[in-house]
Every structure is written in structure tokens, then in C-alpha cells.
Amino acid sequence: MRSMQNIAFGFVVLCLFGTAAWAHHAFAAEFDINQPVKLQGKVQKMEWINPHAWIHVDVAGPEGKVVTWMVEGGSPNILLRRGFTKESLMPGTDITVEGYRAKNGEYRANGSNITFKDGKRLFLGGSNPDDPENRGKK
Amino acid sequence: MKTLPRFIILVVAAIVALAPLVIDGQTKTAPKVWTPPKTPWGDPDIQGLWPGQDMVGTPLERDRSLGTRAFLTDEEFAKKVAFSEEQNEIDTAEYVNRNPRIARGGRFVTCEEDPNLCRNGVRIGPPNYWDERGKPTKQASLVMDPPDGRLPPLTPEAQKLQADRAAARRARPCATAPGGCHDTWEDESLWDRCITRGLVGSVLPNGYNTGNQIVQSPGYVVFRNEMIHEARVIPVDGRPHSNANIRTWMGESRGHWEGSTLVVETSNFLPGIPVANTPTSDALRVVERFTPTDADTLSYQLTVEDMKTWTKPWTVSFPLKRSKDYAVYEYACHEGNYYMYNALSGSRSEEKKK
Numbered sequence: 267m268r269s270m271q272n273i274a275f276g277f278v279v280l281c282l283f284g285t286a287a288w289a290h291h292a293f294a295a296e297f298d299i300n301q302p303v304k305l306q307g308k309v310q311k312m313e314w315i316n317p318h319a320w321i322h323v324d325v326a327g328p329e330g331k332v333v334t335w336m337v338e339g340g341s342p343n344i345l346l347r348r349g350f351t352k353e354s355l356m357p358g359t360d361i362t363v364e365g366y367r368a369k370n371g372e373y374r375a376n377g378s379n380i381t382f383k384d385g386k387r388l389f390l391g392g393s394n395p396d397d398p399e400n401r402g403k404k
Numbered sequence: 405m406k407t408l409p410r411f412i413i414l415v416v417a418a419i420v421a422l423a424p425l426v427i428d429g430q431t432k433t434a435p436k437v438w439t440p441p442k443t444p445w446g447d448p449d450i451q452g453l454w455p456g457q458d459m460v461g462t463p464l465e466r467d468r469s470l471g472t473r474a475f476l477t478d479e480e481f482a483k484k485v486a487f488s489e490e491q492n493e494i495d496t497a498e499y500v501n502r503n504p505r506i507a508r509g510g511r512f513v514t515c516e517e518d519p520n521l522c523r524n525g526v527r528i529g530p531p532n533y534w535d536e537r538g539k540p541t542k543q544a545s546l547v548m549d550p551p552d553g554r555l556p557p558l559t560p561e562a563q564k565l566q567a568d569r570a571a572a573r574r575a576r577p578c579a580t581a582p583g584g585c586h587d588t589w590e591d592e593s594l595w596d597r598c599i600t601r602g603l604v605g606s607v608l609p610n611g612y613n614t615g616n617q618i619v620q621s622p623g624y625v626v627f628r629n630e631m632i633h634e635a636r637v638i639p640v641d642g643r644p645h646s647n648a649n650i651r652t653w654m655g656e657s658r659g660h661w662e663g664s665t666l667v668v669e670t671s672n673f674l675p676g677i678p679v680a681n682t683p684t685s686d687a688l689r690v691v692e693r694f695t696p697t698d699a700d701t702l703s704y705q706l707t708v709e710d711m712k713t714w715t716k717p718w719t720v721s722f723p724l725k726r727s728k729d730y731a732v733y734e735y736a737c738h739e740g741n742y743y744m745y746n747a748l749s750g751s752r753s754e755e756k757k758k
Binding site for chain 2: 292293294295296297298313315316317318320336338340341342343344346347368369370371372374
């Protein structure tokens with residue numbers, strides 16, 4: 267039941283996506299809206315590359331086998347302007363990522379919501395602790 | 405002797421025909437000029453960071469209902485501010501909203517209202533926080549000439565080209581695939597391939613990476629755009645254009661000063677570079693005017709002339725505000741970018757499922 271809720275949750279998250287302004291990259295060519303994923307794991311590393319940053323997350327499967335997922339983020343230039351710094355997702359940080367899996371079936375996904383262990387969300391609700399506006403409010 | 409009077413008639417006719425355009429360009433849209441300080445070598449100094457960020461939310465073309473009114477009333481502006489606040493709420497929503505709202509045409513619609521925006525009831529697109537929104541402005545469109553703020557009609561030649569391209573696209577088996585055709589790297593746009601957005605695409609405020617910087621040295625002005633890290637080195641020493649056979653995506657720019665206004669004329673473009681989603685021809689010529697109107701404002705005007713594509717020239721005009729702290733970040737696009745691989749391999753996976 268929980269997983270069904272997660273799937274429904276993921277779908278609704280996707281409904282929040284996008285604007286007419288975004289013309290770069292065909293989302294529907296890369297990612298499968300029928301494969302929502304919710305990944306819980308530790309940040310392995312962050313690739314600050316344009317036009318999209320990629321977060322590598324080590325996710326333990328049901329039998330304990332760890333799989334490294336790559337999760338796509340926005341352009342580093344936007345992330346930096348949104349207050350995301352290289353300290354925001356340090357290796358080892360526990361996060362939960364919701365997104366949609368790559369159509370090619372590899373361990374890749376588009377990242378929508380990123381939630382920290384304490385329930386705070388990155389970017390959303392101004393809860394990014396590294397956002398200049400939130401400094402000192404922790 | 406017969407040809408001389410005919411020639412004079414032609415010249416007079418041409419002057420009469422062009423006069424309204426010239427007057428229009430100089431009076432209706434001419435900004436007030438502020439005299440900036442001079443560089444050590446005596447040119448007007450317009451150096452600095454001039455991001456187009458504020459104008460991201462201003463559409464290229466004006467809503468038809470506004471007609472020739474270029475600026476919003478206070479009431480219309482208040483609605484735009486409310487829209488922008490709602491967008492901001494959506495962008496930063498702490499909890500998942502079960503009634504998704506998608507910005508379209510200046511309002512928010514649901515998947516039910518416009519099924520084209522969704523598939524299986526799901527909106528397709530990247531997260532909201534990938535976009536910059538700009539500030540609500542009273543300017544109703546970036547296009548300020550023609551007076552209705554709309555692009556002029558395409559020429560019959562361009563309409564035929566567009567129809568032929570669309571027919572060729574529809575004829576491909578991949579035309580109905582989710583996400584469109586990704587059979588080859590050539591199916592990806594010049595922007596997707598991190599090659600260029602072209603001169604016009606690089607400077608029009610859109611989406612993100614809207615930084616601009618002007619750097620001057622004796623005989624040159626460099627206009628740098630953050631998107632795809634373009635830097636046009638513009639000679640302002642009066643030299644002519646190179647041979648018309650030498651063509652590039654960004655064209656070849658030549659500048660000169662008219663008082664405090666920097667005028668840049670660019671030609672020698674490679675054909676095919678999209679401007680306002682329309683591939684342009686080898687006849688494309690762009691004229692830009694950078695006019696300082698106070699210490700922190702440049703009036704930017706860009707005229708697109710491509711008589712093989714549009715039936716008449718059109719002009720975009722908007723203010724660029726000086727920023728002291730905007731950082732133009734490096735945009736080493738495509739280094740380690742996974743998009744091309746994901747899109748092509750994703751499409752091959754889709755084909756195998758059939």
C-alpha cells in the first residue's frame with residue numbers, strides 16, 4: 267500500500283513539473299513517466315556539469331545489494347543561483363529522491379523532490395539550509 | 405537620357421516608402437540618451453554586467469487582445485503580479501499539490517483543461533526549479549515593432565519550407581513516438597547539442613543563463629552571453645565585412661558609435677539558425693542598438709531582417725539593467741552531458757518494446 271502511495275505521490279509530483287519556457291532537452295525522450303521511482307540512499311558524489319548536474323546516489327536494494335543511481339538535476343548555473351552550493355549534498359548525506367526512471371532501463375532517473383533525513387526538502391518551501399535567505403534559521 | 409528621370413523617380417519613391425520606417429525608428433521607439441563616461445581611448449564606456457533576467461517573464465509576442473497597446477494597465481499588471489506570485493507558490497510548494505496547475509498563456513490550467521499538456525493525466529517536463537522566472541513587467545511583449553507586438557507573416561517561400569519540413573517530420577515512423585524523433589544526433593537541436601542558440605537566441609531572455617557582459621578595448625567591444633558561453637568580438641574601427649562566403653552560427657558583427665549609442669550590424673550567418681522557432685535564411689541581418697539611458701540602464705533594441713523568411717523586419721526592445729553582483733558562470737555545456745546518450749538509447753529501448 268505504501269509503495270502504491272509512493273507511486274501516486276510520484277505521479278502528482280510530476281504534475282507540478284515544467285513550464286513553457288523550458289525548451290532544452292526532450293524530457294519524454296529520456297525518462298519514462300510510467301516508471302516513477304523513489305530512491306533512498308547516500309550521496310556518493312555530485313557531478314557539476316552543464317547543462318545538467320547529476321547526483322550519484324548509493325541505494326541499498328531489498329537484499330542489501332548496493333546500486334548506484336544517477337539522478338539528473340537542473341543546470342549547475344541555476345542550482346547555484348537557487349542557493350545550492352557544493353556543500354549542499356556532501357558525500358554520505360542520506361537523501362530520498364523521487365523521479366522517473368530513464369527509458370533505457372539503466373539506473374538513471376530524473377530528480378524531482380529531494381528530501382533530507384530530517385524531512386527537509388532541498389529547494390522546496392525555502393527549506394534549503396544553504397539558501398542565503400535561510401542561513402541562521404536552522 | 406530616358407533612364408535618368410526613371411532613376412530619379414525610383415530614388416524618390418524609395419525615400420518616400422522608407423521615410424515612415426525611419427521616422428518610426430527614430431521617434432516612436434527612440435530612447436532618451438544618457439551620456440556615459442568615456443573609456444581612456446575616448447569611446448563611450450558601457451562596460452559591465454547586463455543580465456536579461458528581469459525580462460524572462462515577458463513574452464516575445466504580445467497577446468492579440470492588447471492590439472497596439474505595448475504596456476499593461478495597472479489592473480492588468482496587478483493580475484500579472486498575482487500570476488507570478490502563484491507561480492512562485494507552485495515552484496516552492498512544500499507539499500504535493502493534488503490539483504496541479506500548469507502555466508499556459510498567462511494563466512494556470514489543469515491536465516483536464518488541456519490534455520495536450522499531459523500524458524495519462526501526467527504533466528511531462530522538468531521540475532519547476534530548473535527555470536528562472538524573471539520579474540513581472542508592464543511591457544506586454546519583447547516585440548515592439550510591428551506596433552501590434554506580433555511577428556510579421558512569413559513569406560510564401562518560408563511558409564512552403566515550413567510546410568515541407570512538417571510533412572517530412574510527419575512521414576517518419578518516429579513521428580508518433582513519445583518525446584518525438586531521436587534517431588540520430590541530428591534530430592537534436594543546436595541548443596541541445598550545446599553548439600549555439602545563435603545571436604538572437606543567446607540574447608533574448610528565456611529560461612535560464614540570461615547573463616550578458618560587455619567588455620571594451622581600443623577598437624573592439626565584446627558582447628558575452630552566458631547561454632552556451634558565446635562571446636562576440638565586435639570591431640568598432642570601421643572595417644568592412646568579410647567575404648559573404650564566410651559564414652558562422654553567430655554571424656559576423658561590425659559596430660560603430662552613434663553618439664553614445666553602440667550600433668552593431670551582423671550578417672554572414674549560416675542559414676538554418678532558428679530565430680523565434682523559425683529557421684532563418686542566408687539573408688538574415690541583425691541590427692542591435694545599445695543606448696545608455698541612465699547610469700544603470702541600457703536600452704537594448706534588436707531588429708531582425710530576413711526578407712526570405714519574414715515579409716518585413718521586426719524589432720525587439722527591452723531595458724537591460726546593470727548588475728554589480730551577477731555572476732556569469734562558466735557554461736561548459738556538453739562536457740560529460742548524458743542527454744544525447746539517454747535520448748538516443750531511450751528511443752531505441754522504446755522501439756524494441758514494439
